[in-house]
Amino acid sequence: MQQSEQAPRMMRQRPPPRNVQVRAINRITPHMIRITVAGDELTGLTTHGTAEHIKIFLPQSGQDTVVMPTMGPNGPEMPTGIERPISRTYTPRKWNPATNELDIDFLIHGEGPAVAWVSKAKVGDKVVISSPSGPYNLDIAADWHLIAGDDTALPAIGTILEALPSGVKAYVFIEVIDAVEEQKLESKAELHITWLHRGKRPTGHILENAIREARLRMPTARPATWVACEANVMRSIRRHLINDRGIDRASLYTRGYWKIGESDHPDHDTGEDA
Numbered sequence: 001m002q003q004s005e006q007a008p009r010m011m012r013q014r015p016p017p018r019n020v021q022v023r024a025i026n027r028i029t030p031h032m033i034r035i036t037v038a039g040d041e042l043t044g045l046t047t048h049g050t051a052e053h054i055k056i057f058l059p060q061s062g063q064d065t066v067v068m069p070t071m072g073p074n075g076p077e078m079p080t081g082i083e084r085p086i087s088r089t090y091t092p093r094k095w096n097p098a099t100n101e102l103d104i105d106f107l108i109h110g111e112g113p114a115v116a117w118v119s120k121a122k123v124g125d126k127v128v129i130s131s132p133s134g135p136y137n138l139d140i141a142a143d144w145h146l147i148a149g150d151d152t153a154l155p156a157i158g159t160i161l162e163a164l165p166s167g168v169k170a171y172v173f174i175e176v177i178d179a180v181e182e183q184k185l186e187s188k189a190e191l192h193i194t195w196l197h198r199g200k201r202p203t204g205h206i207l208e209n210a211i212r213e214a215r216l217r218m219p220t221a222r223p224a225t226w227v228a229c230e231a232n233v234m235r236s237i238r239r240h241l242i243n244d245r246g247i248d249r250a251s252l253y254t255r256g257y258w259k260i261g262e263s264d265h266p267d268h269d270t271g272e273d274a
């Protein structure tokens with residue numbers, strides 16, 4: 001077939017990035033800062049389900065504002081001499097269409113451009129965000145839910161628990177640094193939450209051990225499982241759930257939210273190689 005006869009290639013249309021301003025900054029726990037962004041360009045923002053993600057575009061060091069690429073004949077182009085903005089993945093924690101405000105919760109984990117930005121953020125600072133995408137579709141027909149993650153997954157877990165209806169049972173394992181990092185989580189569901197305090201131990205180990213040791217009704221019951229944490233730990237937990245617990249891959253949703261030693265880990269690490 002000649003090139004000209006081929007059907008036009010379907011291009012995925014992404015909504016344009018949205019310019020927003022920091023409206024409020026609240027430290028919800030010592031290591032979790034809630035940034036509320038707002039602005040006219042949030043009008044029409046739509047959420048599609050729980051545990052979605054957005055990209056937040058931050059200025060490069062030495063720049064006051066975010067310069068976004070524009071679409072040229074060969075794809076996105078930056079003005080000469082200007083570096084692409086820093087981009088990181090976060091969870092849209094709470095969207096309020098009445099006030100055009102979006103909450104994003106940032107874990108202060110150590111060092112990284114996002115942590116550096118949020119630690120110095122001021123009301124009025126300008127950033128750019130993408131529209132939410134990649135929702136976790138709740139399986140309401142599941143016999144019960146297993147929901148597990150570390151502190152980076154805490155905002156996403158919050159959105160999942162808020163969406164679970166009454167009459168549903170959820171076993172929730174959340175690893176944070178210490179008891180002060182625990183948050184009050186709302187849900188209509190029957191929650192069995194285990195908070196795990198890592199202290200100075202390596203990340204993810206107590207989360208994995210708690211899941212390995214949990215007394216869960218398997219494999220006769222059909223659970224829906226959501227796990228998000230450090231990428232290597234997620235793979236280990238995933239292998240355990242499939243190989244030792246007999247959980248069907250189709251009912252497993254696993255995500256590496258970050259990876260030790262790697263900057264800007266991809267937002268679509270499902271661990272299916274494990």
Ligand SMILES: Cc1cc2nc3c(=O)[nH]c(=O)nc-3n(C[C@H](O)[C@H](O)[C@H](O)COP(=O)(O)OP(=O)(O)OC[C@H]3O[C@@H](n4cnc5c(N)ncnc54)[C@H](O)[C@@H]3O)c2cc1C
Pocket residue numbers: 052053088089090091092104105106107108109110111112113114115116151152153155156203255256257258259260261262263264265266267268
């Ligand atoms: C779908 C999705 C949703 C997410 N939602 C949130 C959210 O709502 N809130 C949130 O805080 N994070 C969230 N994350 C995780 C966040 O994107 C990463 O932690 C990111 O690396 C932070 O960027 P940074 O610039 O601070 O560090 P980077 O430049 O990416 O990394 C710098 C260094 O820090 C290390 N590092 C990164 N994260 C951690 C961590 N948690 N603990 C210890 N070391 C770390 C890296 O291994 C690297 O060595 C999400 C990730 C995904 C994929």
